[in-house]
Amino acid sequence: MDTERLDRHIQPTHLKVTERTRHRRLRDQGSTRVADLDAILRAGFVCHLGVVVDGTPMVVPTVYGVDFESRTLFVHGSVASRSIASAPDATVCVSVTHIDGLVLARSVFEHGVNYRSAMVYAVPRLITGGDELLHGLRVVTEHCAPGQWDYARRPNSRELAATSLLALSLEEASVKVAAGPPDDADGPDGELGLWAGVVPLRSCFGAPEADPALPAGIAVPDHVAALGGGGQGS
Known part of the structure; x- marks a missing residue:
């Protein structure tokens, strides 16, 4: 049996913990489960790409798609290509956040937000052509609107030449999820007679x-x- 080939197809169940992804605050909201990371990425298609351009931090909203089999995140990279070209070994951060509701407690100090968030750290590869660019564009398109790649006209050679993507590994990521009602009912504020609860937000x-x-x-x-x-x- 080709064990090396088999190992490449075994998907990890937990994310490895690094100094960048270690949960230092609100640890009970943290998760290292790959399934939680994947669920957050599947639920959206807009991310924020954090890069450094000419010595200045820049956070760019852009679309993304995920190839879950190869554990690759494809991000539209034309805005960030200057930074990637000048610093090809620099780590970037991609974040995805979903807001699920406002947590309104009895005291302002206990207010909060129910959310799901993921931060992916990686040194991206700039993809400017070839089969991988076409594959990445298909992944991004199908992630946003399943079925659209086969329905619409696909990009021609001129359009491909004007397009670039960033490919990032999903190996290093930090995941946090907050859910549930306020937690101040058992303290003195629980006797104030004030309404408390969650105002859900759904998209x-x-x-x-x-x-x-x-x-x-x-x-x-x-x-x-x-x-x-x-x-x-x-």
């Missing part, structure tokens, strides 16, 4: 809205209608 797609220039008779494709909960748009 969802609406019904698709057709391009005003779209000719009559072109229906919303099924995969797009599914994103909006089955709505057919107008």
